[in-house]
Amino acid sequence: ASASRQAMARKGTLFLFDTGANVSGVDADWLAANRIPYRTTDGGWVAGTTGSIPVTKAVFDRIDLGHGFFSDAVFNLQSFRHFAQPPGRQQIGLLGTDFINCYAVRFDYPRRRIELSLAGERLRPPATWVGVPVEYPYRLPTVRVRVGGVSIPCRLDSGATYRESRVHLDVNRAAYDAIRRAGVRLRRMGSIGVVGISGPEQLPLYEGTNTNGIGLDFGPRRLSRVVLVVHDRGTFSGAEPMALASASVLRGLGRFTLDPFEKKLWLPRP
Numbered sequence: 001a002s003a004s005r006q007a008m009a010r011k012g013t014l015f016l017f018d019t020g021a022n023v024s025g026v027d028a029d030w031l032a033a034n035r036i037p038y039r040t041t042d043g044g045w046v047a048g049t050t051g052s053i054p055v056t057k058a059v060f061d062r063i064d065l066g067h068g069f070f071s072d073a074v075f076n077l078q079s080f081r082h083f084a085q086p087p088g089r090q091q092i093g094l095l096g097t098d099f100i101n102c103y104a105v106r107f108d109y110p111r112r113r114i115e116l117s118l119a120g121e122r123l124r125p126p127a128t129w130v131g132v133p134v135e136y137p138y139r140l141p142t143v144r145v146r147v148g149g150v151s152i153p154c155r156l157d158s159g160a161t162y163r164e165s166r167v168h169l170d171v172n173r174a175a176y177d178a179i180r181r182a183g184v185r186l187r188r189m190g191s192i193g194v195v196g197i198s199g200p201e202q203l204p205l206y207e208g209t210n211t212n213g214i215g216l217d218f219g220p221r222r223l224s225r226v227v228l229v230v231h232d233r234g235t236f237s238g239a240e241p242m243a244l245a246s247a248s249v250l251r252g253l254g255r256f257t258l259d260p261f262e263k264k265l266w267l268p269r270p
Contacts, residue, residue: 005176010226017114019105019258020157020238020244022139023094026058030092037061046076046094053171065099066116073099082195083194095158097139104259109251119261129257130263132219141258143265146217147171147226147243148184154243156258156265161247162192162229167179168205168248170229175241176206179228185209192229199238204230216249 038058055076062075104114145154162168186206208214213225257266
């Protein structure tokens with residue numbers, strides 16, 4: 001871990017903090033170029049909203065994160081070259097919920113800061129904050145939201161985003177159908193290109209036809225004029241309605257705390 005930290009500091013590299021991934025990954029070419037020691041173990045498949053890819057797994061003796069550490073830490077060996085890179089930096093991996101769920105995480109998008117707290121380090125949220133129940137299917141934080149007045153389970157995915165200024169909410173086809181059945185009038189507004197672990201694809205976009213567009217409610221917080229991005233395949237598809245809140249949505253919430261110990265999403269009142 002010490003060698004890894006020194007190499008990352010020297011190269012200006014980054015790990016994506018990804019609450020939408022239940023396994024972590026690291027770039028195989030970067031490990032080889034920097035001669036980072038690891039041992040391999042049985043491989044498998046990793047699946048995303050755009051498809052699946054085969055992977056080999058690497059085991060590191062120790063990984064430090066916040067005030068915690070992990071022995072025999074397992075990462076998928078992947079390539080991150082096809083993802084958009086941060087300006088002047090290199091993304092060489094992602095941290096998934098196999099590590100993140102060991103901490104209460106306070107997100108502060110205005111300050112571009114994440115604070116990690118072990119169970120014994122947590123502070124109580126301010127009295128004006130509201131706790132929304134969180135479930136963890138497949139280790140992925142999921143809350144109930146209302147989209148156009150329709151209650152839908154929504155996965156919190158800090159590892160995905162859109163570059164457009166409007167709030168884009170990912171939904172599967174079942175959620176799209178449920179919203180339309182509820183009487184929400186939608187119109188097609190073209191498509192958008194996305195890149196996932198299995199490569200690029202084009203997805204259709206929809207917006208509400210009324211003056212205020214589609215509203216998205218997270219407990220006490222409301223985001224307006226939301227654009228729906230509709231998925232028909234990948235792990236996100238399925239017979240039951242499901243939404244996914246990428247960083248495009250989460251940054252609209254500003255500040256919040258995700259606490260896996262109490263299974264609460266803490267949000268300030270407007």
